[in-house]
Amino acid sequence: MNSRRDFLKYSGLAAGSLITASAFSGCDASGQCKVSNRVGKGKMKLRFKPYDLQLKHVFTIASNSRTSTPVMLVEIEYDGVIGYGEASMPPYLGESHKTAADFLSKINLEQFANPFLLDDILTYVDELVAGNYAAKASVDIALHDLAGKLTGQPWYKLWGLNAAKAPHTSFTIGIDTPEVVRRKVKEADPYNILKVKLGGGNDKEMIQTIRSVTDKPLCVDVNQGWKDKYQALDMIHWLKEKGIVFVEQPMSKKGLDEMAWLTENSPLPTIADEAIQTVKDVLPLKGIYSGINIKLMKCGGMRAAHKMITLARSMNMKVMIGCMTATSCAISAASQLSPLVDWADLDGNLLISNDCFEGVQIVNGKVILNDKPGIGVNKLSLA
Amino acid sequence: MNSRRDFLKYSGLAAGSLITASAFSGCDASGQCKVSNRVGKGKMKLRFKPYDLQLKHVFTIASNSRTSTPVMLVEIEYDGVIGYGEASMPPYLGESHKTAADFLSKINLEQFANPFLLDDILTYVDELVAGNYAAKASVDIALHDLAGKLTGQPWYKLWGLNAAKAPHTSFTIGIDTPEVVRRKVKEADPYNILKVKLGGGNDKEMIQTIRSVTDKPLCVDVNQGWKDKYQALDMIHWLKEKGIVFVEQPMSKKGLDEMAWLTENSPLPTIADEAIQTVKDVLPLKGIYSGINIKLMKCGGMRAAHKMITLARSMNMKVMIGCMTATSCAISAASQLSPLVDWADLDGNLLISNDCFEGVQIVNGKVILNDKPGIGVNKLSLA
Structure with missing residues (x-):
């Protein structure tokens, strides 16, 4: 350090x-x-x-x-x-x-x-x-x-939310060799939904490797990796057969017409990630994606994220809350909003070895909010 | 009673x-x-x-x-x-x-x-x-x-708002004879903006009568009273000359095309009132009105009103908070949101003789929020 x-x-x-x-x-x-x-x-x-x-x-x-x-x-x-x-x-x-x-x-x-x-x-x-x-x-x-x-009071209470409605979080499996992927899926045993990174050129191999060891629900994050909308749609149909629940940022954030076509034809919800930053970006995505992935580090924090959820819901869009690699500080902050979302990807603190906060817990894969006021964290002496 | x-x-x-x-x-x-x-x-x-x-x-x-x-x-x-x-x-x-x-x-x-x-x-x-x-x-x-x-805590604090930014409230002058209108304007002496009801067939007389006794800023509420968009636009130009700051619900809530035309051409902001009820109605009004009048009794309360403000602001629309005739209970509740709005019309408790609550005060025409928790009211023994 x-x-x-x-x-x-x-x-x-x-x-x-x-x-x-x-x-x-x-x-x-x-x-x-x-x-x-x-x-x-x-x-x-x-x-x-x-x-x-x-x-x-x-x-x-x-x-x-x-x-x-x-x-x-x-x-x-x-x-x-x-x-x-x-x-x-x-x-x-x-x-x-x-x-x-x-x-x-x-x-x-x-x-x-x-x-x-x-x-x-x-x-x-x-x-x-x-x-x-x-x-x-x-x-x-x-x-x-x-x-x-x-x-x-904790913020989920100030926002009038029910902690029992906090979602399960996905656990992310990066692009890797089949051997490493199988090991990571085993490490992810406590989690009930896995997020698989695709777009690395070995998409079907990644999914087939994971399906060889688990039948848990999966979501996929393509990080703009697919280049052609017809191939993207074919892949989404294949993914639906494999039990995938949604597809995050399948193509470039710039191709709005292609994305609108893909979303209209897709049998799975499409979720904007790179295509969305903050509050002002939500309304223009109507009809282009099925939902948005909100991250505090992209939108500027809890206040903006809360507004974005209000906007997305008013358009009947799905909402996911995601994160960067972060300590339990930022993850606990994002978790305060999590009873409002459809899906959470709040594993950023689980991926690091030197977390200097304790806060939200993941128990059997579910986000467990505590009763501590504010964002619900204690600082550890590590940092 | x-x-x-x-x-x-x-x-x-x-x-x-x-x-x-x-x-x-x-x-x-x-x-x-x-x-x-x-x-x-x-x-x-x-x-x-x-x-x-x-x-x-x-x-x-x-x-x-x-x-x-x-x-x-x-x-x-x-x-x-x-x-x-x-x-x-x-x-x-x-x-x-x-x-x-x-x-x-x-x-x-x-x-x-x-x-x-x-x-x-x-x-x-x-x-x-x-x-x-x-x-x-x-x-x-x-x-x-x-x-x-x-x-x-009071709700304006839980929402992160600055009580000092609570607006001045307008005071409403109903449609009446010149003599009564002049008397009401005198009664409205503590208020710095007056809301004039138009659409009763004597619009110019109403404004001229008021202008004969005060040069305060005025807003007008037509309650859908104007039937023709060209006459409406002519009247709005005339009103602008007379120091009117906005026009509420000039025409029927049903004529969206006519309203969009009027808003596009109007030199004054147009505010939807009868045309808007609750959260789901905000986004469809984009381009049709310049702003919305939010009333707790129409939208279902403080939670819906707060969402409506978030939605309207994301579309760069003006926001007004209004009320029905009510006690200081409902008026104090609406006032918690008032630091977020452009204009307030929160005189409903001032129009009654048997208010059974005390709460928000109007001092020199301005909404004064107190430090009491919740909506900031005390119940009186009257009711």
Whole structure:
């Protein structure tokens, strides 16, 4: 783990971009760094720290492989209560420790009277700079955790949701050799639905290998890997015979006409992933996909995700909630919304060996929300 | 006031339609009536009682006049905490003490573990019977009040809103003689925006009369009163010259093509009122109106209204929150959402002489939210 080194590297850059740069003198030996706030009763303090998640297995999807994921751990403190947040930044999405530190350094929470002003604060954060959705999500999550703790309630209760309706989560099987795939399916024994990465050129082999060892329901994620709509439809018909329940991002996010045709003809629901980012992208997908995969790191956090679900439901679209590789912090935040969705893919914390939070549990494959306030996590001493 | 008589009349009918009719034996001397619940720790108890609101002035819109409005006062009690709700039922919307009592008698809250299961409970209430939106709103409001009280927070805070952004409310001037209109404008002195009812055949006289005594911003509500789109556009141009800020429901709710043409050509925003009921009606209005007027009694309550605002904003539509004649109970509930809207028309409690709640205040024309939990009301002994 090199988070201390990264912290030093990026904290310097961050301080350079700050108006209230002197606040950085508060960085302490643990690598925590106070930003943009005088210490004072009733003022929010934002701190952040880089961290690298170690993956248990090399992770391969249609476009790349990797062994670690950089995240930024965020804290917002108010009157002695700390809210936790996290930005998970797989490299292909364009964010990094540096971009997150730059962005977070620009945020001045001191101008807001209290953490309950979620709408004002998150609108300000959203409008501060374009992009930086993972970094924005880290602030959104920390603020929700903080406000939830101040009310003493978990967010699923504040949203009026029934924890018993939290879904089973899928467990992801990456593109690999039959031997590795069979081993991973065995490791996935506690999970009742598996998510299979396709689009790597060996799609039928992947499915046949998995079907040789389990008859569990499967969903597939093609990550834009299929190039021709007719071949895609043929494959979907074949997949339906094999007990697949939906197909995520079968073709390029850019081919809207082809996707609309595929969705109209597909015997399985089609779910947009790369094709959707945030709130403004939901309504234009009507008729193009059957549903959307919402991820906090793409949309900017819990507030945006909640709105996206309202929009998708108003169009009778399916909703899936997904994740990046992340600690139990971001996964527990996403889980607060999970009673609202059809399918969950919230295994990002199960894929890492150095989770520095404990929160939502997966028991017999089902998301189990706890009664803790906010996003329902405890920070471990690891980070 | 004849609420005791009405209560006796309708409680009998309600009991007749009840499966758990024996619960009605709990009706007490004050006219409160326990419905569909055994008394027990951790069970919700629903009670309701008819009440008639006395209007300070005869109220005339394009279609009718009246001097009182029937409402149903609702309480949901859970572990000694009471949430208050209200159904306001102006006769032209088709609900009455009888229909509300029939509907409320069908509700069994005993099956739900606690009031935080808002989504489950309100989905159940919504699906129980078609229509009955005011009666549904009364349950929604009481449940929000109860859940908010159990968290110790007002709903505007649970929704992350800034009370300082609550809008000014308009004050409504009905169709009347110049003399009466001038007197009403003087009574409306504390209000900074007036809502003028048009469509009664004397539109220019109404506006000229008001302009002879005040230069305050005005909005107009035509209640579908204009029949021809060209004349409507001419009138809107004339109104713009007179300082009108928007035009509510200028023509029939049925003429979508005409409305789309009018909205496209109108120099003032057009706001749907009769043309919109609840969540499912928002998306189809894209391009037809510039905005929507949301009323709890039409859409079924606070949960639906909050969703409608999310939908309207995602289409860049304007949002107005309106009301029926109601006590401070329903008005305070609607006010919780008001920091999210462009315009508020929340004067329904100011038009009656027998308000049995105190809650949101109007100070110098502005909606002032208080810090009380839930919907922020106290019940007075009047009812």
